[in-house]
Amino acid sequence: MEQEMKQFACGDVVPGCDATFTCETEDEILGLVGAHAVADHGITEISDELVTAVQARIVELV
Template sequence: MTLELKCGEVVPGCDGVVDGQTREEVMTAAARHAAEAHGLTEIDAGTEQALLAAIREV
């Protein structure tokens, strides 16, 4: 099973996509993407919920 998170569902206009085998892997990759692409060094609770809600099975 592969899980995918399209950053654009949370950050409009971003075409970044991260994936992983588990939600934890996807969230780790998303945190890395957020830091590198958006300068977000901390994911707040609301953003985390939005990211989790945007994870899709592919």
């Protein structure tokens, strides 16, 4: 059974960050990115704009 994976590179939104996240679902990625943004980028509120920016850059791995 083929498993589609999705990937997000934080550096696409935060220049210089080399963190990448690979998950089966967009929701999982958003959860990890949210935690990463708080822990590593000092972001205290995950805004709609940030979620939209992340969603726009999530790519499907073939």
